[in-house]
Amino acid sequence: MEKRQRPNVFLLLIGLLSLGLPTSKSCQEMTNSEVTQDWWQSAQFYQIYPRSFMDSDGDGIGDLKGIASKLQYLKDIGVTAAWLSPIYTSPMVDFGYDISNFFDIQPEYGTLEDFRQLIAKAKELGLKIILDFVPNHSSTENEWFKKSVNRERGYEDYYVWSNGKVDENGQRQPPSNWLSGFRGSAWQWNDQRQQYYLHQFAVQQADLNYRNPDVVDQMKRVLRYWLDMGVDGFRIDAATLLFEAQPDENGIYPDEEVSGLTDDKEDRNYLKMEKVDLQPESIDMIYQWRQVMDDYQRIHGGETRVLLIETYAPMWYTMQMYGNSTTKGAELPFNFNLITEVDTGFTAGDVQKAVDDWLTKMPAGGTANWVIGNHDRRRASSRYGQHNIDAMNMLVMMLPGASVTYQGEELGMTDGVISWEDTVDPAACNSNPEIFENLTRDPCRTPFQWRSAKNAGFSEGNKTWLPLAGDYKTVNVEMELAANKSHLKIYKDLVQLRRASKTLQQGAYKYKALNDGVFVLKRYLAGEETLLFVANFGEGSYSVNALENFDTTLPSSMNVKISSLDSKKYAGIPVNLDKIALEAGEALVLGTK
Numbered sequence: 287m288e289k290r291q292r293p294n295v296f297l298l299l300i301g302l303l304s305l306g307l308p309t310s311k312s313c314q315e316m317t318n319s320e321v322t323q324d325w326w327q328s329a330q331f332y333q334i335y336p337r338s339f340m341d342s343d344g345d346g347i348g349d350l351k352g353i354a355s356k357l358q359y360l361k362d363i364g365v366t367a368a369w370l371s372p373i374y375t376s377p378m379v380d381f382g383y384d385i386s387n388f389f390d391i392q393p394e395y396g397t398l399e400d401f402r403q404l405i406a407k408a409k410e411l412g413l414k415i416i417l418d419f420v421p422n423h424s425s426t427e428n429e430w431f432k433k434s435v436n437r438e439r440g441y442e443d444y445y446v447w448s449n450g451k452v453d454e455n456g457q458r459q460p461p462s463n464w465l466s467g468f469r470g471s472a473w474q475w476n477d478q479r480q481q482y483y484l485h486q487f488a489v490q491q492a493d494l495n496y497r498n499p500d501v502v503d504q505m506k507r508v509l510r511y512w513l514d515m516g517v518d519g520f521r522i523d524a525a526t527l528l529f530e531a532q533p534d535e536n537g538i539y540p541d542e543e544v545s546g547l548t549d550d551k552e553d554r555n556y557l558k559m560e561k562v563d564l565q566p567e568s569i570d571m572i573y574q575w576r577q578v579m580d581d582y583q584r585i586h587g588g589e590t591r592v593l594l595i596e597t598y599a600p601m602w603y604t605m606q607m608y609g610n611s612t613t614k615g616a617e618l619p620f621n622f623n624l625i626t627e628v629d630t631g632f633t634a635g636d637v638q639k640a641v642d643d644w645l646t647k648m649p650a651g652g653t654a655n656w657v658i659g660n661h662d663r664r665r666a667s668s669r670y671g672q673h674n675i676d677a678m679n680m681l682v683m684m685l686p687g688a689s690v691t692y693q694g695e696e697l698g699m700t701d702g703v704i705s706w707e708d709t710v711d712p713a714a715c716n717s718n719p720e721i722f723e724n725l726t727r728d729p730c731r732t733p734f735q736w737r738s739a740k741n742a743g744f745s746e747g748n749k750t751w752l753p754l755a756g757d758y759k760t761v762n763v764e765m766e767l768a769a770n771k772s773h774l775k776i777y778k779d780l781v782q783l784r785r786a787s788k789t790l791q792q793g794a795y796k797y798k799a800l801n802d803g804v805f806v807l808k809r810y811l812a813g814e815e816t817l818l819f820v821a822n823f824g825e826g827s828y829s830v831n832a833l834e835n836f837d838t839t840l841p842s843s844m845n846v847k848i849s850s851l852d853s854k855k856y857a858g859i860p861v862n863l864d865k866i867a868l869e870a871g872e873a874l875v876l877g878t879k
Contacts, residue, residue, distance in 0.1 A: 326519075326592045326617055327653045328791045329366035330683075330781055331416065331690040335661050336373055336395055337381060338733045338752065339693060341745035348733070348744070350396035354404045357411055359763070363696060363774070364781030367414035369521050369594065371661055373401070374420075377427050379490045380712050382418075383523065384425040388508045405516040414518035416594065421505050421571075422524045423491040430504075431492050435479045444501055446484035446493045446530065448473070448537050462539035464562055465554040469716045472562070486527055486562060488712050496528045496571060506578050513582050519592035522616070525572060525607070526599050529565040564599060569606045573613045580614065594655075594690075595619040598626070601647045608652045618655045618688060624678070625663055632670070634799035634823050641685065641797060654687030659695055665730045666692070668701040673871030676776050676850035677821035680873050683780040684807055684819040686795055693734055696777040697766055702732035702755035710752065728752055735762040771851060779848050783875070789814045796837060800830045804868060808837055818844055820866055821873035832863040844876035 340352030350373065360368055372382030375390045382392065391398055408415050424431055433441035448461040450473070460473035460482055466489075473482040474489050484493040494501050509520065533539045542557035550556055572595060579591045593616040597604045609615030623640035644654055658678050659666040667675045675698045682689040704726060706719040714726035733750050735758040736743030741750055742758040755761075766772035784790045793811035800806055803824020810816040818840070822828050833840055843860045850873040855861065861876055868874075 323791060324590050325366070325414075326590060326688060328784065329688045330364055330784070331367050331369055331594070331688060332360060332365040333369045333371065333660060333690060333692045335371045335693060335731055337371075338731050338744070340734065340736070341747065341750075344745060344747040345394070346741075346745050346747040346750040347394050349394065350391070350400040350404050354400075354407050357404075357407055357413060361411045361413060363778050364785060365413065365691075367416050367518060367592075368408070369416040369690075370418060372418045372420055372523075377425055377490065379425070379488050381710075383420050384423075384488060384491045385420055386425040386427040387429075388424070389511055401515065409516070415516070416519045416521055416592070417512055417517050418523060419509065419520040420523045421494070421508075422527045423485065423487065423493045426490045426492050430494075435476060437479065440500060443495050443498045446495050447479065447481045448484075448533065448539065450475075450482045451536075451538050461533065461537060462561070463541045463557065464539070465542075465552070465557055465559070467554050468713050469552045469554070484530070486524075488716075493527075493530075496567065497532075502571070502574070506575070509575065509578050510582065513579075513586075513591060517591070518589070519579070519594065519617075520575075521594040521596065521620075522572070522575070523596050525595045526563050526568055526597055526603065528571050529567040531561040531565070564603050569603075569615075572607055572615050573609065576609070576614050576616060590617070592617045598622060601643060605647050605649060605652075608649050618653065620657055620690070621655050622657055624656060624658050624682070625660075625669075628670070630669055630671075632823065633802045634805040634821075635802065637681070637805045637823065638797065638799040645686075654685065655690060656682035656685050656687065657690045657692075658682060659692040659730070660690075661692065661731055662727055663730060665699055665701050666695050667698045668729075671871070672698055672700060673852065674821075674823060674873075675773060677823065677871065677873035679773075679777055679780060680819055680821065680848070680850075680875055681805075681807070683784050684790065684809060684817065684875065686790075686793075686809075691777075692730075696774050697735065697761055697763065698773040699735060699761055700755060700757060701729035702753060704728040704732075704753065708753055729755075737762055737764040773851060776848060776851065780875070783817075783847065787815065787817065789817055793817075798836050800832070800835050801828065803828050803870075804830050806830075806832055806836050808840070816840070816844075816878045817847070818863075818876040819873070820868065820876065821850075822868035822870060825870050827867065827869050829865055829867045832866055834864065841878060844878055846874055847877045848875040849873070 334353060337348045339348045340356050341348050342351035373391055373395050374385045375387035375392050376382045376385050391401055405415055430444050434444040450458050450461045453459050460471050464472040466472040467487045472484055472486055474485055475482050485491050486493055531540055540561050542559055542561055545558045547555045576593060583591060595607050595616045597607055597619045604619050607616050607619035621644050623644050627640040628636050648654060666678055670678055706722055709715060709722055709726055709728055711726045711728045714722040717725050732752050732755045733742055733744035738759040742754050742762060766774035789809050789811045793809045795809055797807040803822045805821050807819040840863055843862045846855050846857050846859050846861060849855045853872045
């Protein structure tokens with residue numbers, strides 16, 4: 287789930303000062319001293335959308351047994367940890383992000399025993415499992431909500447309730463003009479309780495009240511429950527929305543100002559939404575959850591359990607998620623710069639800015655991470671162009687820190703074509719046939735493509751929950767493993783290189799856009815092999831001098847280690863750095879050995 291934000295300059299300065307960060311800093315070159323790394327600091331995280339990964343029982347819906355059957359694939363391609371989008375009991379209004387029971391498994395996906403077996407198999411293979419934690423809201427079918435509607439003792443204020451206000455005509459109206467992420471008012475009247483409740487997404491997703499300490503304790507209980515099951519951490523959904531501005535003495539919430547971003551009054555972006563987002567208390571809640579994780583490790587031992595935070599937010603806010611001088615925060619607040627700042631028609635300068643905007647603002651001691659896609663955005667190949675997918679996978683593997691792959695990015699999977707009739711995403715279903723294509727997330731959620739056979743090898747059923755993408759017969763695991771060279775094999779080589787290279791794990795970095803098309807990144811470490819990534823993101827061919835225009839300390843030539851799919855430069859051949867010729871979409875990883 288995501289939103290577009292407009293940063294407040296005053297708050298930006300306050301946020302930077304609270305972190306002790308400089309307000310400006312050049313990141314063209316940075317050196318690192320050798321340190322001992324924790325497992326997650328250069329890990330390859332892999333997002334699985336369970337409904338679309340692998341179906342084991344022929345009902346056209348992916349499930350836990352299906353995931354378990356494909357763990358060896360993840361191991362083979364070098365994945366460190368698999369992050370599962372929500373698998374909890376849910377009416378599936380928002381496909382698992384509306385949870386009716388935080389302590390059980392959605393029956394379509396399997397059982398708690400299936401989950402235990404999945405964890406056991408993952409541990410046998412040396413893989414870690416990360417669960418999606420959805421703390422901002424629950425389904426209205428959750429027992430907590432039903433008890434709150436009835437004002438049962440202890441649950442009266444479990445959710446955000448309001449009497450609303452009465453207009454000049456005596457008609458009851460919502461307590462503020464706040465808008466939902468799925469269009470329309472963020473307030474819904476409940477006849478039984480005779481009050482409005484807040485829902486920042488679908489009407490069936492009621493916001494929990496984090497100003498109630500019982501809710502805070504309950505959600506910490508959820509974390510410990512799944513930690514006891516053996517999970518290795520959590521990805522926190524919609525973390526910036528946990529708290530909203532408080533109402534006045536009459537229970538009326540402050541209205542939002544118009545943003546000027548759109549004329550569509552049903553679209554959340556019509557308003558600034560500063561009253562329901564980016565509250566300081568949400569930062570503190572992340573710190574509290576970090577303490578839960580650390581306490582659990584102190585008591586039970588084992589390796590670090592990590593927090594990955596979804597933060598579509600300005601840098602001044604996101605960087606506070608890392609923690610401060612006295613309190614630890616999340617290991618990895620997700621870095622979406624390569625999604626929000628780099629899109630169709632991008633340049634090498636856009637890539638440099640996206641990298642700068644993270645690395646120059648990250649607090650000392652923080653670990654970077656790089657994301658090029660997820661279940662809420664068009665697939666990477668569809669946004670960047672399929673000819674650039676190898677270059678983007680190289681980029682996130684060569685940059686310092688951890689990387690996150692959304693299922694199918696290793697294959698170059700593209701978006702499916704989903705008609706209005708086949709649309710199931712509530713973000714689109716709440717609109718109409720004229721605008722749904724701008725809102726739907728269904729195209730990036732089509733079933734994973736395993737083989738050229740029936741249903742792409744995803745399911746033996748007669749129908750899949752979403753139609754397959756049209757290219758599944760040529761873009762799939764089976765075909766790409768059999769090919770002499772493929773996106774998948776390039777991806778595997780990249781992961782293997784990062785695992786084997788101390789330079790990529792601990793080395794210093796230097797990067798630069800040499801022109802509109804060519805971006806170059808150097809990784810180096812004393813006593814280790816120097817590596818160079820060079821990519822042409824432009825539409826035409828370029829010839830660049832990396833010595834004169836980037837780094838005169840580089841050797842006159844380096845050897846190709848990995849090249850993009852259509853490159854004619856193969857592993858082992860030398861490339862003169864004073865004249866690197868690159869075709870459109872061509873990308874290389876070069877080494878000194």
